[in-house]
Amino acid sequence: MNSIQASASRVDFTTDWQGVQNTGVYRRLVVDDGCGMSASQLESFYGAYGGSGRPVGETHDNFGVGAKSSLLPWNKYGMVLVSRRDGDESLVWLRYDDRTDTFGMRLFPTGEGQEAAVEPFDATNTELGVDFRALLPAWVEGSGTAVLLLGADPLENTVLGDVVSGRDQGSEKGVIDYIHRRFWDFPNGFTVTFCELPHDRDAWPRSTINGGTEPSVLRHHEVRGAQRNIVEATGNSRLVDSGTVTLSNEVTVHWFLGGKRRSNPVPPMHTNGFITVLYQSDNGAPPEMWDFTQSPYRYRRFGISEKEVRDRLFLVIEPPRFDPGEGKFGVYPNGARSQLLSAGSGFAGSKLPFPEWGEEFAASCPDAIVKALRSARDDETSSSSDYTWRNRLAEKFGERWPILRSVSDQTGRTTMLPTTEATPFR
Incomplete structure (x- = not known):
């Protein structure tokens, strides 16, 4: 929804393949080609709850807490946003601080002290194995934003969702199905694509490069509403x-x-x-x-x-x-x-x-x-006249469900009314 309001024409739900190749960790990466955000906008929008930059609090407004409240609780190690606007790229890293028991922006040392919004940097040699400068793919030619979910620790796979609370999707089909259950339609000219990993985790590829082509085990879906x-x-x-x-x-x-x-x-x-x-x-x-x-x-x-x-x-x-x-x-x-x-x-x-x-x-x-x-x-009526299913049921459960039936017998001790159904004595 944020991407649509940012005038994006495309949103990709994919995997950060840098992390896969360098550390073997599969992290969720979401990219759009919307209007992007400047460094000051990133700090304003994500520095506090309710800071989405849109009207909040009225009957039909939002409260500006959607991404923060739904993603941060299970991404305590962090959520990295890289955004390009007017040719300038900026990065912010939201994470949990166990000393203060709060979520906030990570501060980076700069020549002027410490800043929350900085230029994207290369973290390939760290435990993340990611160059944040390369998060925005080539198809984002102008402005755009990339969101990388880091999970609760640097080695956590986040492509399937919230593993910490047990609300992970089990497979990426769950994420696709959620979008179909949530959105009725998308505006003309707006496309949502999803790169799906195989259901068998042992078959997850370690790279998108396979002789110059993507591996056949990956499936690309257009999520259409x-x-x-x-x-x-x-x-x-x-x-x-x-x-x-x-x-x-x-x-x-x-x-x-x-x-x-x-x-x-x-x-x-x-x-x-x-x-x-x-x-x-x-x-x-x-x-x-x-x-x-x-x-x-x-x-x-x-x-x-x-x-x-x-x-x-x-x-x-x-x-x-x-x-x-x-x-x-x-x-x-x-x-x-x-x-x-x-x-x-x-x-x-x-x-x-x-x-x-x-x-x-x-x-x-x-x-x-x-x-x-x-x-x-x-x-249903025509099928109910076929007694085959009744015979099968009787064979299976007949001895467990005995039915008392009366049979006419001249020497019998039980008196019955003439209208009572009974099997004739022979």
Whole structure:
């Protein structure tokens, strides 16, 4: 999001191959070609919480703590930023100081004392094995910014995320999937690329150079946002139908119904349907997806109970943003930016009204979805007449689930009503 607001056209999530070649450590490197930051801007933006340089604190503003609060806790050894603006490159190193139990900027000795923002320097001969002067790649021709995550110690791999708290992704597909679950769409002309390492860590390459070409084990993805994946349907199935349903309080539900799923979808792609809420924080920021879920319970709220339909139906709810001056219904994020709340028209800091939204949607369910539901139910009915599965179940569990049955016998001691079902005596 910061890259978009910096007018970048490209963001790369990649690996710092200098560190790999020199120390065998795989560190996450994120690079964009945005407007960059000067030395004074780096010190101002990253020297304190809330110093993002953008409006903060209002209902739909941010608090300028996103990168600092999400990255620094598991990168105590540091987070290095190198930025180029107007031809000048500057570096700052944020890290944890165990003496003061605080995060702050590392100070470097200079001819004029100590400075937090300095020119990038060569640290190849240190335990990091990185020349910070080379962090910005050749495709960043003008301004741009590179962020290198150092982890909790110099020998920690950071490409997979937060290992310290156990929230690492296990593989880089988790990072790709997170972006698809978070961002609905990106502006035209803006590209996010991701260089994915193999799932087997033993197969991770030690260099990107292999006879002048990149090794075949690396995969490059364009992370396009959820909307393009659904509409273009390159990995899931052909899009059968789509449309919108308007609910009360100017809430819109965009729905997308895919066809039968392919057995091997092309990653990265949502292989199953989901329900989410769209929210756009401020002008220039891409719409984000909140309350993302694939829960059958949430689908049933919207009248969708058949799994076959759930798996290929995407419901994207777009409520209006809350305007305190108007008092009409709308949504806004809580103070921690972890949850969307609703306000206006009888709502006051309440949870999102999914039950009401679901009831309204179910009452005016589009014909294409109704048809798909009926078809799924017909398929269930026809398949239930096949007793093969019952016989298999009986073979496996019949002795554990005995059923008492009555058989007519003239010498029997139990009296039964004539209407009671029984197996005739033979």
